[in-house]
Amino acid sequence: ELKVEQNPLFLSMQEGKNYTIYCNYSTTSDRLYWYRQDPGKSLESLFVLLSNGAVKQEGRLMASLDTKARLSTLHITAAVHDLSATYFCAVDMEYGNKLVFGAGTILRVKS
Amino acid sequence: DGGITQSPKYLFRKEGQNVTLSCEQNLNHDAMYWYRQDPGQGLRLIYYSQIVNDFQKGDIAEGYSVSREKKESFPLTVTSAQKNPTAFYLCASSTPGQGIGELFFGEGSRLTVL
Numbered sequence: 001e002l003k004v005e006q007n008p009l010f011l012s013m014q015e016g017k018n019y020t021i022y023c024n025y026s027t028t029s030d031r032l033y034w035y036r037q038d039p040g041k042s043l044e045s046l047f048v049l050l051s052n053g054a055v056k057q058e059g060r061l062m063a064s065l066d067t068k069a070r071l072s073t074l075h076i077t078a079a080v081h082d083l084s085a086t087y088f089c090a091v092d093m094e095y096g097n098k099l100v101f102g103a104g105t106i107l108r109v110k111s
Numbered sequence: 112d113g114g115i116t117q118s119p120k121y122l123f124r125k126e127g128q129n130v131t132l133s134c135e136q137n138l139n140h141d142a143m144y145w146y147r148q149d150p151g152q153g154l155r156l157i158y159y160s161q162i163v164n165d166f167q168k169g170d171i172a173e174g175y176s177v178s179r180e181k182k183e184s185f186p187l188t189v190t191s192a193q194k195n196p197t198a199f200y201l202c203a204s205s206t207p208g209q210g211i212g213e214l215f216f217g218e219g220s221r222l223t224v225l
Contacts, residue, residue: 033213042201042216043154088153090214098144098169099214101153 002027002093006102014110016078021105023072023089030067031092033099034074036085043088047074079109113138115217117202122222124189124196132187132220134202141206143185144214147171148199157200160185189222197224 003026013019023032031050035043047056049065049072056063060083062075072089086106090099115136124130136143142161146154156169160179174193179185185204189196200220205212 042218043214045213045215048213090154098156098159101146101155103153104151106151 002029002091002100004089004091004100004102006087006089006105008105009103010106010108012108012110013076013079015080018078019076021074021076021087021107023074023091023102025070025072025091025100027070027093028067029070029091029093030065032065032072033090033092034063034072035088035090037088037104038085046087076107079107081109081111083107084109115202115204115215117200117217117220119220120218122220124222124224126224127191129188129190130222132189132200132202132222134185134187134217135183136185136202136204136215136217137183138204138215139182139206140204140215141182142204142212143179144203144205145169145175145177145185145187146201146203148201148219154201157187196222198222 005024007022034047036046037043047063052067054065060077065072086104088101088104090101118133144159145157148154155171157175158177160166163182166177166179176188202217203214205214
């Protein structure tokens with residue numbers, strides 16, 4: 001059974017600081033997705049990582065995938081208040097035709 | 112504009128009643144999914160369908176039913192057998208190629224049992 005673990009589950013950080021969210025998964029997969037959810041809202045796709053070594057960047061967020069280590073990271077550079085949200089990683093269960101989600105990381109950026 | 116439409120956005124149900132949540136997409140996606148989200152938790156898969164007239168149980172299918180009579184529509188019925196139905200329900204679709212592909216989500220339906 002595929003398990004997806006995110007850490008930390010809660011992150012409070014000051015504006016302007018850098019931090020990394022980690023996503024570990026338990027079985028072979030080379031497809032990983034990052035989503036953002038604002039309170040009471042649906043999920044918005046951030047990054048699609050489809051191969052080992054994939055790196056994607058959008059603004060202050062950068063995501064990477066290491067399939068050998070079964071690890072993805074979401075790096076936040078110089079955080080701003082607008083990044084406050086819950087971030088989920090999801091892994092495509094190989095040949096399973098379904099995504100398994102992590103529990104989510106609640107990010108709060110303080111001024 | 113293409114997208115996924117869920118309705119109703121908010122729904123209140125008395126215990127013992129069945130309710131149906133609607134999900135319609137005009138993205139021409141083959142696959143559709145229903146997820147449940149409880150406060151402070153991740154998403155759990157209820158049912159999914161990869162083609163019309165076919166669907167599979169997800170991890171928490173008990174107390175739920177679905178149908179897929181049209182490519183565009185994937186309604187979810189929360190039955191009285193679901194013991195704790197209060198949750199946020201999200202419908203999604205994708206075009207599986209190699210693997211599941213990126214999921215696109217609707218705005219969600221929040222169900223509260225009174």
